Amino acid sequence: MVGPALAPSPAGGVALENANPLIYRRQGERPVTAREEDDELPDAIDDREIFDLIRSINDPEHPLTLEELNVVEQVRVKVNDAESTVSVEFTPTIPHCSMATLIGLSIKVKLIRSLPERFKVDVHITPGTHASEHAVNKQLADKERVAAALENAHLLEVVNQCLSGRP
C-alpha cells in the first residue's frame, strides 16, 4: 500500500480543502499543421504533446481539469524523444493538499498508458510548492508502490475517474 496519504476520497462529503480555487483558461486544441498532415514527415514527440496528454486529467476534488487549476503547465513538462525520457512537474493548489499523491499518480498512470514503452517517466512536485514534497516524490518514483496502489480497487476507481473524459 502506498500509505495513508492516498486514502481520503473526495466522495466522502467532507468539506473541500480549497473551495474556491483560481481557475485558469484552457488552451485550445493544438492546431494541425500542414507538416503534421504530410504522410511522410515524422513528428517528434514534443513538450506540447505530453502536455496535451495530461492537461485534461480531472482534479479529484473539483469538476475542473488540472490545466484549469494550473496544477500542470506546459513549461513544467520536459521531453526528450531521442533519449526516451519524460519529466513532469506538477504544482498542488495549496501546500497542504492531501490529494497531491493522488494527482501525481493519475499523471503517472496516464503517461504510462499513453507513451511508448521505451520512455522513462518521471513525475514530481514542483520544488517548494508542497509541505511533504519529498515523501510524495519518493512514493511516485517507487515502481512497486505505484503498481501496488493500482491493485487497490478503490484507488484505481479514483484514478480512472480522473482519467476518463468529462461527463
Added chain:
Amino acid sequence: MMAAGGADVDAGAPGSQLQPWERESAAREAAEGVKAGTCTILDVVETLGSPLENADPQMRARGLQMLSEVLLQCYSLLQEKEVTHLVLFFENRLKDHHAVIPSVLQGLKALSMCAALAPGLAVSVLKAIFQEVHVQSLLQLDRHTVYSIITNFMSSREAELKSLGADFTFGFIQVMDGEKDPRNLLVAFQIVRDIIVKGYALGPFVEELFEVTSCYFPIDFIPPPNDPHGIQREDLIASLRAVLTSTPAFAEFLLPLLIEKMDSDVQSAKMDSLQTMNAACMIYGQKELKDFLSSLWSSLRREVFQTASERIESEGLSTLRALSTCLSRSVLSSDDEDLLDSFLRGILQDCRHHLCEPDMKLVWPSAKLLQAAAGGSLRAYYQITKSVFPLLVEQYNKHLQSSQHRTILEVLLGFLELRQKWGHEEEDKSPLLCSKDALCSMVFSALVEPNVQLQLVGIRALTFLGLLQGLLDLPDMDRLVNSLAQFILHEEDSQTSLAAMEAAGTLTPFYPEAFSRCLVQKLSEGLQSELREDSTQFQQDRCLQALAAVSTHPSIMKETVPVLLQHLQKVQKGSTQAGVQSVVSVCQSLKQMALQCHQNAQNYWYFHQAVVPCLMGLAVQAAMQENTHTMLSKVLLTEEALSAMVLVISAACMYLSPELAAQSVSKAVPLFLDGELSFLPGNSFPSTFQPFQDGQRPVQTQKKLVALLMAFVCSLPRNVPIPQQDRLLRDLLALSCSSDCLFTATAAAKCFAGLVNKHPAGPQLDELLGAAMDKLEQGLNEGPHRIQALTLLLWVSKALLLRYHPLTTHLTDKLLMLLGDTVLGPAVGDGFALLMADSPDVLGKSCHADMRLMFRQRFFTECVPQLVQGFHTAAPGVKANYLKGLSHILNHLPKPVLVTELPTLLPLLLEALSCSDHVVQLSTLHCLQPLLLDAPLVVSLHVDTLVGKFLTLTDSPAMAIRIAALQCLHALASLPTPVVIPYKPRVIRALAKPLDDKKRLVRKEAVTARGEWFLLGTPGR
C-alpha cells in the same frame, strides 16, 4: 336473475332480455332512439325504472350506469325541462349508497356538458358534490370525473359559479386536498390556476389555496417505466409553477418556501426554486419582495460564490437579473423608498471588494453577480457601472501582470457587451460617458502590450465601445481605426489580425467615413506596393482579406471592389509580378464580399454588374492574347485561377432576382454563342471570341472559359429563361465529348447537367436527353474521349437522379455495368461519391438545383442489390471497384437507413476491409465507425473479425487509414463490456505500437483508443 334489469329501452325491440355485456350496445341503441326521436330520455328512465329502484345497490348502480351512458351520448339533444329533472334526480342519488356514486358522477358529467342547463343548476350540482361526496376516497377515475364536472361548469357557467363567492374556492380546496395521482393533479392545478387568473373570489382562503397546492413543491415524481400516460416530471413542475406564480397574493407564503428550498442540499429542489422565483418576478413588485430581498440575495450569492453546478449558478444569476428587472419596473408612490437603489447598494458592497483583492480570487463570481444585477435594466446598469468602471480602471493601473490585466479587461468586456441589450440611448451623463477617457486609455494601453490574449480582449472591448454610437468622438475613432489597421497590416499573429478584421467589419457600417479614410486607403496602398520579397506576398494577402472583411457597408464596397478589380487588371496586363496565388486570393475576397452583400439587393446588383463582366472581360482578353503576349497573362487562364473566378461569378449570380438575372443572362449567353462582346467593359479586343467553334490553339484556350459561363447560367434561379437554351445545350454536349482538355470537357458537362436539371419536363427535354444518350453510347464505346464521356455520364446521372427523372434507372444501369470495365471501372467507383455527395456548385442547393429530399435513399434501394450481385459475379481484378462504389454510397446515407440495412451489408463491408485498395479501406472505415456506436447488436456478432481487421489496419502505410482504424477501435470499446472484454489484453498490447507512430495525429488517436480500452471493465469508468 335478470341481467340488466330487462332494459326494454328500445321501442323497436320490446321485451328483449339483455346480458351484461350487451348493456353497452343497449345503451347505444337507446341513445340512437333518443337521437332519432323515436323515444325520449324520460321513456328511457321509465323503462329503467325497476333497476333504478331496486333494493340492491349493485343493481341500482348498473341501472344508473346505463342511464349515464345514454346521457353521455345524447346530452346535446336534451330539453331544458328534461335536464332539470335529471339533475334533480342525480343530485338526489348522490345521497345514495357509495357503490352508485361513480355512475351518478358520470351522469352529472354528461349533464354538465348540456347547453340546456337551467340557471342555478350548476351551482346546485356543485353544492351537492361539495356536501355529499368525499372526493378523495373515490377511485382515480371517479375523482377525475369530479374535476371534469368542475372544469365544464367553469368554462360554461363562469358568472354563475362566481355568485357562489369564496364558497366555490373553499369547496374545491376540499375536493383536491390530498390528491396524489399525477393525471388528476394536472387537471386540479389547471383549475386552481383558472380560479386565480379568472378572478374567482378567494376570500379568506388564500393561504389554504396556497397550502393545498404548494405542498407538492418541489415536485418529486418519477414516471413509472412504460408509463402509458406519458406524464413527465417537467409537466407537473410547469403546471404547479403556473399556479404558484399566478398571483402576487401568494408572495408572503411562497417566498419563504422558495428561500428554504434554495438553501436545501437537493440540487433539483434548488433548481426548481430558482426557476419558480424567476417566474414569480414576472408578476411581483417591490411590495411583495420588500421583506425578502436580503435573504434572497444571500442565497443567490452563496450559489454563485460556492458554486456546485454550472446549471444552478447560471439559474441563480438569471434569478438575480429577474429580481433586478422586477424592482426596476415597480411604480413607486411618493413616499416609498426605491428598493432597487438599496438592493444594488447591498450587492455592490458585497462584491466590490473582491474586485480589489490582490490575489483576484473571487473576481469572476463577483463580476458575474454584478453583471447579472446590472442586466436587469438600464437604470440598474447605470447604477452598477457608475461604481464599477472607475474601480476597474483603478485596479488595471494597480496591477502589473498581463494576466491580471486580461482578467480585468474581460470583466469590462462583459459590462460593455451587456450595454448592447438596451439599444441606443443618449449617453448623456451616463457612467460610460463619464469614464470614457479612462476606459479608452485602458483599452488602448492593452493593445500595445505584447500579449496576444490581452490584445484579443482589447480588440473586442474596442468593438463594443465603437458600437455605442455617440460615445467615441472623432479623434477616438481615428485612433481606434488606426490601431485596427496596425494589427491588420503589421501584426504577425494571425489570430489578432483576424480579430482586428472582424472588428473592422462590424464597425464599418457605423463609421464608413473613418474606415474609408484611415483603413481602406492604407489597404489599397499595401496592395499596390511592389512585390520585393516573400514577406510582401503575405502582406498582400492580408490586405486582400481585410478589404473583403471591411466591405460591410455599401459606400466602402464601392471603394474596395474597384481596388480589387484593378489589381486583377494589373495581373492581366503583366504589369505586376504576381502569381496564381494572388489571383486566387483576390477571387476569395471578391467571393466573400458577394456573400456579405447579398441581403441588400441594390448592393448585390452593383457588385454583379461591376465584377462579373470585368472578370469575364479579363479572361477573354487573356485568352485572345494568349499566343501573342508574354507568359504572364497566362496566370489568369490557369485552371486554378479560372476555378477561383468560377466561385466569384457563381456567388455574384445566385442571389439575383429573376428579373435582373434575366436581364444579365440575355447579354452573357450571346457572348459565348455569337462572340457578342458588348457585355464586356472596354473595347480593346484584338480578335474574335468563339469558344464553341472548332479551330486551332487559341480557340482551345477560349474553350476553357466555358467554365465561367457555367458559373453564370447554372447559378441562376430556376425560372429564369436562358436565351437560345437549346442551341447552347447542344454546343455544350458536343464540347463535353470532344475536348481533349479535361478541364474544358468537365466544365461543359457540368454546365449541361446543371441546365438539364432545371429544364422543364416535356418533349424538348426528352429529345435533348436522347441526343445525350447517343453521344454517351458513342463516346463510352471507343475513341480517345472515353473519360470525357464518363464524366458527362456521371454529371447527367446526378442531374436526373436529383429530380427523380425516369431515365435515371437507365443511366445507373450503365454505370453499374461500367464498374466491370478494366479501364474505366475505378473511375466509375469514385464517381459514386460524386453522385451521392452534396454538390457544392452547379447541382447544389445554393445554385437552385431541382433536388428531391430522398434521392440518396432512392439511389441506395435501386442500386445496392445490383451492386452486391455484381460484386459476387465480377472478375477478381475489378471486385474492388464494386466495393469502392458501395462504400461511397453507404458513406453518404443517413445513419438510420444504414443501421437497418447493416445486417445484410456487414459481411460485404468486412470483405471491403481486406481489399487492398486504400480508398476502399478508408471509406469503409469511415462508414463503419458511426455504426459501431449505433448498431451494437449487429456489430457484436462480428466483433472477432472486426478487432482483427482494425488492428491490422493500424499498421497501414497511409496515415489516414491508421487514424480511421484507431477511431474504429475506440468505438469498439463502447460495445457492451462482456462482448469486448475478452479482447482487452490483445488490443492494449497491439496498441502499444501505434503509440510510437511517427505521425502525431496517429499517436493522438492511439492514446485515446488505448485509454478507453484500459478503462474497460475497471471501476470508475
